[in-house]
Amino acid sequence: MSGCKLNLSTVFLLVILQGAAVVLFCGWYVQLGPCSVIHSNHKVHVLLLSSWRSGSSLLGQVFSQHPSVFYLMEPAWHVWTKLKKTGAPAHRMAVRDLLQSLFQCDFSVMEAYLPEKHNVSSLFMWSQSRALCSPPACPLTPRTQFSNQTQCYEVCKGTSLKGVEEACGTYSHVVLKEVRFLELESLYPLLQDPNLDLRIIHLVRDPRAVMRSREESASSFESDNAVVLDQSHVPAGEVQYQVLQEICRSHMRINERAILKPPPFLKGRYKMVRYEDMARDPLGEIFSMYEFVGLEMTRQMGDWIYNVTHGKGKGFPEDAFKIISRNAVEVSQAWRTMLPYSKVKHIQEVCKEAMSLLGYKMVNSEKEQKRLDIDLLVPQEQYQFSWLPTKTEHRRKC
Numbered sequence: 001m002s003g004c005k006l007n008l009s010t011v012f013l014l015v016i017l018q019g020a021a022v023v024l025f026c027g028w029y030v031q032l033g034p035c036s037v038i039h040s041n042h043k044v045h046v047l048l049l050s051s052w053r054s055g056s057s058l059l060g061q062v063f064s065q066h067p068s069v070f071y072l073m074e075p076a077w078h079v080w081t082k083l084k085k086t087g088a089p090a091h092r093m094a095v096r097d098l099l100q101s102l103f104q105c106d107f108s109v110m111e112a113y114l115p116e117k118h119n120v121s122s123l124f125m126w127s128q129s130r131a132l133c134s135p136p137a138c139p140l141t142p143r144t145q146f147s148n149q150t151q152c153y154e155v156c157k158g159t160s161l162k163g164v165e166e167a168c169g170t171y172s173h174v175v176l177k178e179v180r181f182l183e184l185e186s187l188y189p190l191l192q193d194p195n196l197d198l199r200i201i202h203l204v205r206d207p208r209a210v211m212r213s214r215e216e217s218a219s220s221f222e223s224d225n226a227v228v229l230d231q232s233h234v235p236a237g238e239v240q241y242q243v244l245q246e247i248c249r250s251h252m253r254i255n256e257r258a259i260l261k262p263p264p265f266l267k268g269r270y271k272m273v274r275y276e277d278m279a280r281d282p283l284g285e286i287f288s289m290y291e292f293v294g295l296e297m298t299r300q301m302g303d304w305i306y307n308v309t310h311g312k313g314k315g316f317p318e319d320a321f322k323i324i325s326r327n328a329v330e331v332s333q334a335w336r337t338m339l340p341y342s343k344v345k346h347i348q349e350v351c352k353e354a355m356s357l358l359g360y361k362m363v364n365s366e367k368e369q370k371r372l373d374i375d376l377l378v379p380q381e382q383y384q385f386s387w388l389p390t391k392t393e394h395r396r397k398c
Contacts, residue, residue, distance in 0.1 A: 045103040045198045046293050047187070048177040049254070051247045052221060053213035054205035055275035058308070058328075060128065060177040062286055065304060066295055067143045070131040070171035075102055076180040077124040078113035080227055087230030092186040099176055100190055103198070105168035107161045120164055121157040132156060137167035146304060173295060182228070182250035184257045191265045198269060199293045202258070204251050205275035206360050206376070207244055207351040208344055212335040214240065241350050248354035255357060274359065276377055279328035282309040333372060341366035 138156035
């Protein structure tokens, strides 16, 4: 009997050791080689929906640098550039169809917007994507490390679109960042597509801060401004205000549609985030967003988020489109000391309803504007609502 017990114990021990070896081997394989292709039905698809100069580039990098994410920045830029002589409504279906294909890692749709001879470097701001700097797209940056945009641009620019497609297929999450959607209805077919598990994170920002940021790089928005204004002839001095008014209206349309009259298929798919809340509590807000889409907050990502949001100062105008370490709270408050009150008053007039809906308080004098001890954010619980999933699954690639 004692011999029998010894044999059973030995077998049990061997089974445990074998299981441990398999786990260790899988972990080793993940580090040294790409995981297997993730079937589209097991992917999570995330649309970061925002507007120009609202902190969306930072939010994009919060997702791009995550090892489980395949990220693209503003693919609709190609549509708006190709069809720039028309207004935004004429672009809706083309942009929607583009995103629907890209979410499923089908890049053949891009050929209509790219030069005849093209590769990854033909994609707008492609080097902002850590996935396009990492295997299998490019050997430069291991998936577990953070990418360097300058190095990636030099080393990885020859990757073919076929290589981009193959890389996209190996990630559990496909994240697209867009600033060129001014309403929610054109996204309904994507939300109802059985091949997509689409989540929408709607990032908004105080329009007074948006104006200050846009002024630093105004010439970069001339083409987009014309599309937003439907190619209308607007006096030069009023262009920025009318564009901002349209942006404010779009945020209202999107939020009200998602909150007040949400269709059944939107339940569990929409979350609104204010840039200012993210600046004040970056780890808490981003953890909540990760949880919403089924991503894990790693210690490495937490350290990166803290460092990039707790730098010194507001940065310089020449760094407007770069993700560098800044003091996020100072950035969010910069408009209060830099914008003249006359402009602030005009912005408040054109965006009054949106500011009320999204939780931004008005200032009634220059003195009040410059008193940084006065909090101009309405507390979240007084306005915030999102349809949250009842149970978020944390999907893993291996």
